[in-house]
Amino acid sequence: MMKREGDLIMNKTREIGISIPIYKTVTVEEVVTKEELTYINHNITENQITVGTRFFNPSGQMIKEDTVFITGDNYSLLMSDSEVFEDGKELGVIRDADLWYVIDKVRGD
Structure with a gap:
């Protein structure tokens, strides 16, 4: 094929050597001392309770927020006067x- 004047010849890549900023998500374990x-x-x-919590490190800095959904059997347990709770737990009282x-139970702790 013969090249004509004005034809565009494209190479889609090139070699470069520059630094660019990129953002990475990194998961780290951190000690939590307060919720x-x-x-x-x-x-x-x-028959559902939605609970929001915040976790704090030893410096008092909030490091994470969490939402827990209490439903089904866990909701029934929380609303009960089950013996798993301390003495004096009344039916329907939280x-x-x-x-x-129950939050710990939902989380599997």
Whole structure:
């Protein structure tokens, strides 16, 4: 094929030697010393509780937020007066210690 004036000859790659910024996601393990409840949303008609928490490191810096959905058997357990809870747990009453117990159960701790 004969090259005509004005024809475009393209090479799609080139060799370069430059630095460019890139963003990478890295997962690291960090010690958590405190967890705080940020919200509790109790949907009575759907038998569901949505709990928001925040995790803090030893310096007091918040390092992660989490959402836990309590449904099904875990919801029934939390609303019960089961013997797994400390003495005095009343049917339909949610105490802090009971909520933390079920959060840990949902997470598989």
